[in-house]
Amino acid sequence: MRYSPKPSMDTRSPRKIQGTSVSPGLAVGPVRIVGAQPKEVPVWSVAASEVQREIARLREALKTASDEMQRRSRIVALQSSERDAQIFEVHRLILSDPGALKQVEGAIRTEHINAEAAVYQFITKLESTLGQRMEGDSVRAYAADLSDPWRAVLEALGQGGLQDLLSQDQDLILAAANLTPHVMTLLGRDRLLAVIAEKGGRFSHAAVLARSFGVPCVVGLPNLLGRMEPGMVVAVDGQRGTVQINPDPEALLRFQELKAGASARAAVLLAQAPKPALTSDGVRLLVQANIESLRDLDEFDATHTDGVGLLRTEFLYMERPQLPSEDEQYRLYRRVLEHMHPLPVTLRTLDIGGDKQIASLKTPGESNPALGWRGVRVSLEWQDLLRIQLRAALRAGSGRNLRILLPMVSSVEEVHRARSIFDSVRTALLEQGHEVEADVPVGIMVEVPSAVLCLPELIRHVDFVSVGTNDLVQYLLAVDRDNPWVAKLYQPLHPAVIYSLHSVALTSRAAGKSCAVCGDIAEDPGVATMLLGMGYDKVSVAPSFIPEIKSMLRNVEHADAVRLAKDALACTETGLVEAVLSKFRETNRLL
Ligand code: PEP
Numbered sequence: 003m004r005y006s007p008k009p010s011m012d013t014r015s016p017r018k019i020q021g022t023s024v025s026p027g028l029a030v031g032p033v034r035i036v037g038a039q040p041k042e043v044p045v046w047s048v049a050a051s052e053v054q055r056e057i058a059r060l061r062e063a064l065k066t067a068s069d070e071m072q073r074r075s076r077i078v079a080l081q082s083s084e085r086d087a088q089i090f091e092v093h094r095l096i097l098s099d100p101g102a103l104k105q106v107e108g109a110i111r112t113e114h115i116n117a118e119a120a121v122y123q124f125i126t127k128l129e130s131t132l133g134q135r136m137e138g139d140s141v142r143a144y145a146a147d148l149s150d151p152w153r154a155v156l157e158a159l160g161q162g163g164l165q166d167l168l169s170q171d172q173d174l175i176l177a178a179a180n181l182t183p184h185v186m187t188l189l190g191r192d193r194l195l196a197v198i199a200e201k202g203g204r205f206s207h208a209a210v211l212a213r214s215f216g217v218p219c220v221v222g223l224p225n226l227l228g229r230m231e232p233g234m235v236v237a238v239d240g241q242r243g244t245v246q247i248n249p250d251p252e253a254l255l256r257f258q259e260l261k262a263g264a265s266a267r268a269a270v271l272l273a274q275a276p277k278p279a280l281t282s283d284g285v286r287l288l289v290q291a292n293i294e295s296l297r298d299l300d301e302f303d304a305t306h307t308d309g310v311g312l313l314r315t316e317f318l319y320m321e322r323p324q325l326p327s328e329d330e331q332y333r334l335y336r337r338v339l340e341h342m343h344p345l346p347v348t349l350r351t352l353d354i355g356g357d358k359q360i361a362s363l364k365t366p367g368e369s370n371p372a373l374g375w376r377g378v379r380v381s382l383e384w385q386d387l388l389r390i391q392l393r394a395a396l397r398a399g400s401g402r403n404l405r406i407l408l409p410m411v412s413s414v415e416e417v418h419r420a421r422s423i424f425d426s427v428r429t430a431l432l433e434q435g436h437e438v439e440a441d442v443p444v445g446i447m448v449e450v451p452s453a454v455l456c457l458p459e460l461i462r463h464v465d466f467v468s469v470g471t472n473d474l475v476q477y478l479l480a481v482d483r484d485n486p487w488v489a490k491l492y493q494p495l496h497p498a499v500i501y502s503l504h505s506v507a508l509t510s511r512a513a514g515k516s517c518a519v520c521g522d523i524a525e526d527p528g529v530a531t532m533l534l535g536m537g538y539d540k541v542s543v544a545p546s547f548i549p550e551i552k553s554m555l556r557n558v559e560h561a562d563a564v565r566l567a568k569d570a571l572a573c574t575e576t577g578l579v580e581a582v583l584s585k586f587r588e589t590n591r592l593l
């Protein structure tokens with residue numbers, strides 16, 4: 003357990019910390035700590051006028067923890083025995099000890115610290131006092147038993163904080179120990195200024211969300227929570243990956259100027275966004291949008307895009323407590339298809355598993371979820387899920403431009419099985435009198451090395467492919483995209499990735515099939531140009547990146563893109579590929 007030091011005056015002085023950029027953009031505003039690990043109990047000082055409020059928070063958390071124990075006690079009594087349930091009653095008694103409460107409240111009053119810190123101090127004292135007085139495993143176990151209920155209070159303090167957070171209407175920057183999808187979705191997007199975290203992967207699913215929301219995000223900020231106090235102002239530069247704590251008026255002014263410059267530049271790019279991404283000698287790259295949520299639809303103009311290249315349907319499921327019925331899905335998909343019409347919508351079937359869990363459908367706990375039950379593997383096992391989703395999609399696609407994309411395909415057998423389900427769903431719909439398009443293209447994500455290697459065979463059975471580099475990189479390099487410990491080794495520009503991308507383009511072109519990249523690597527305008535040079539006809543990215551990519555492509559010739567791809571392919575190290583790309587960006591600087 004880490005006990006962060008009480009903030010000294012030093013942490014209040016202006017201070018810049020360098021982290022890793024996850025999502026560009028500039029934001030300045032008050033910060034709020036969320037999702038602190040129990041191991042990393044935050045400590046901050048509480049003003050005299052706030053002490054009573056902090057004590058009220060503590061009491062509320064005690065009540066929440068005690069109610070939760072009562073609830074668990076009832077469940078255990080039903081599922082096991084009254085005897086087993088008694089432990090929760092004992093825990094509730096421990097929490098109602100007035101002596102303990104007096105100590106914890108006393109710490110808040112006299113030391114002016116937050117409730118979490120006071121509870122944690124109490125737990126540490128309790129465990130060490132018992133440990134010093136008596137020795138032996140049973141004593142240690144007893145000490146742990148006595149402190150356990152107080153750990154539940156710590157947890158409840160986190161929860162209480164969240165409820166309080168949700169009920170306020172202030173715009174905030176969230177600071178977390180770890181960047182997770184949960185943290186990204188805590189606040190409505192209209193109130194979320196930026197997210198900063200001690201740990202998190204640049205290509206994790208949470209990072210994908212940050213970019214899709216267009217919310218500035220920086221991770222890899224050491225001891226961030228230890229430096230934070232609620233309400234503290236921070237300035238986040240998502241592009242440079244910096245966080246400035248308590249900027250002084252001069253720094254604030256500079257930051258605001260930077261922000262105004264960035265907004266002016268964005269406005270120019272946006273005004274040109276409806277124009278196609280045509281190189282100066284007339285070669286076109288289709289630039290499509292990745293959509294995670296229906297809210298995305300309200301926030302971007304379909305005419306800036308060449309359609310939706312990736313509709314991540316799992317996020318539509320995540321937004322509701324129950325599995326959506328066929329009709330609900332039909333309505334959701336229909337809305338997207340209508341909004342985009344006549345442009346295509348590439349609907350990816352459910353890609354749950356790993357860190358993408360949905361409340362209404364728990365996949366089993368796995369020790370290695372990235373290599374586990376994910377994507378099409380789940381759909382082929384729980385076939386009703388796939389059937390219902392395909393029924394809804396095919397119905398919604400009537401008279402509209404629908405394409406179906408299968409995630410995490412690793413073998414030809416999976417394609418055969420999924421296609422045969424697709425065919426039987428289609429036949430059943432027609433028999434039931436539904437209108438279904440005669441030709442709905444079915445494609446696969448190429449995001450597993452076996453799909454790259456077996457593509458010459460796979461491509462014969464599909465209509466198009468889309469490379470999911472977020473996953474492909476993790477599986478090619480054996481580096482978990484969500485594991486902060488190996489974040490440095492997660493290298494999207496590793497030569498193995500560049501060779502694989504090239505091989506997919508060559509195979510697809512030889513087969514005369516469309517190939518796209520829908521992983522986040524394509525958000526970089528230089529990379530998008532390189533992909534065109536390799537032979538890709540499409541990229542699909544979070545909507546906020548579209549104007550810049552289009553602008554870059556309109557400024558180059560096709561021969562430049564081919565040369566760039568060739569130069570990148572000649573590199574034997576990641577750093578060299580990066581250097582080739584930065585030189586390209588430098589010579590083709592936008593605006
Ligand atoms: C990918 O893996 O690149 C991809 C687009 O899918 P996701 O990020 O949803 O796993």
Ligand code: MG
Nearest residue numbers: 449470472473
């Ligand atoms: Mg993927």
